[in-house]
Structure formats: C-alpha cells, structure tokens
Amino acid sequence: MGNKVLIVDDSNTMRKIVARSLRQAGFEFEKLLEAADGQAALEVLAGETVDIVLSDINMPVMDGIEFLRQKNADGQIKGIPVVMITTEAGTDVLNEALSLGAVGTIKKPFTPEQVQEVLGKFL
C-alpha cells in the first residue's frame, strides 16, 4: 500500500517537479493529489484522507500560511502533517509556518535527495 500525498502550488510546473522528485526519491503512492492554492487544498482535504501535504507558501487566493491556520481550525484535518516547499526558506514567513505546525521545510530549488531526507520521516 502506498501513500496518499497532496501537492499544493499555484505553479503547474512546480507541482509536476515535486511529484517527479518524490518518485525519484523512491516514494511510492496510492494517490497523488494536486491543488493550486490553499482554498483548493482545503476542498480536497474535505473529501480525501491524505498522509501528508506538501505546500508552497506564496500563492494567490489563499496562501500557505492561511491554509495552515484554517487546517488547524478544522478538527477533522488538523492532524495531517504539512511540509512547506518554498522559496521562503530562512525567512520570517517560514518561521511563521513552523509556528503554525508545519512539520518540515524544503527550500526551492531542491534535489530529490533533499526531498527524501525531509519526507523520509513521514512517509
């Protein structure tokens, strides 16, 4: 049985790159879901149980920080781990994400080895 993973990024290119990096890192999936922003991610999570969410921070409609806040406020999905994949590494925005319960961070640009190192703890 593989994992169910939700990738949240407004860039279709980046969603494809993240998915490919996960495969190159050796992870197998039962289902790979995608959402283009935080609001769309919440809608996916309302109908699907996933093992982990990989989310960008800087997105239109609903950014990754607000997504974390709203996820935390929903008891049904509060416990799903979220790893931030973002250009914002090392910044105050990233620290805010970690304070809101993000369990890890991957800085863009990244390699499959870096993805494996962070996600290996959760998948």
Place this chain on the structure above:
Amino acid sequence: MDLAKCISDATQEIFQSMLMAEARPSTPLSTRSNVFKDSVSGLVGLAGNYRGMLAIHVPNAVAMSITSKFLFMDVEEINDDVKDAIGELANMLAGSVKSMLTETGTGLKLAIPSAISGTEYEVECLSDSDGAIVPFNIDEGEFLVECYLQNS
C-alpha cells in the same frame, strides 16, 4: 551588496539543482534594453524595505527547452506550460535573492510571479533604482536575469 553576484549565484544553483544544467554567467551588462523580441519573461515584484523587481528574459527556443527539461516532455510552442515554468524560475530566483539580501526576510515580500511573452514587448523598471543585468549561457542558448531595487 553585490547584486550581480547574488543573481549569478542564485541562477547557477537553481539550474544545477532543478535542471541538472550549467548556467554560465557572463560579464554584467551596463545598460538595459526595455524591448524583448520572441521571448518569454518571468517577473516578480519585491516590496517592503526594498521595492523593485526581478526578471528573467528567455528567448522562445531556450524557454521551450527549459520547460521541456522541467516537465520531461516535448514542448513545441509557447504555451501556458512555458510561461508557468519561466514564471516559476523567476519566483525561485527572487526567493534566493531575497534570502541573500536579508538574513530573516523581515520586511521584504515577494509578489506572485507573472510571465509575459510575445513577438515584441517592453518591460520597464524603476528608473532611479540600483540594478544589475547578468547574461547567462546554457547549452541551448542565452538568457538574461535582472534585478532592480530601491530603498523604500
């Protein structure tokens, strides 16, 4: 702050990590042209303690090649995938330059990236800001990365 070095280091890291390609920087340009032909440009606005923009300008053929490498598929026209890929390159470049400019990122925000393309278009920048334009060469051709910043 050596903005040209920030651009050079960030671009080389991104191309190496994400495209397994070597982006070779050339001597920064001393003047810029507002006009770009048969190209795709990715743009990210910066606001806060600094305001300005980071942009990458890529000729169509090079942009299609970069997108093809990103997506592992043939790309034969300038479409939404190409504009999305070049916009995401600008986003990663802006994030890396932001990290180099500020230790914590406090007071500097990135806008959502955008991309434009066309047979001929203009990209203007703040006329009284400090900036750098760095040409790069990859196996498929050349492209430019530029960043302009002004203290708010």
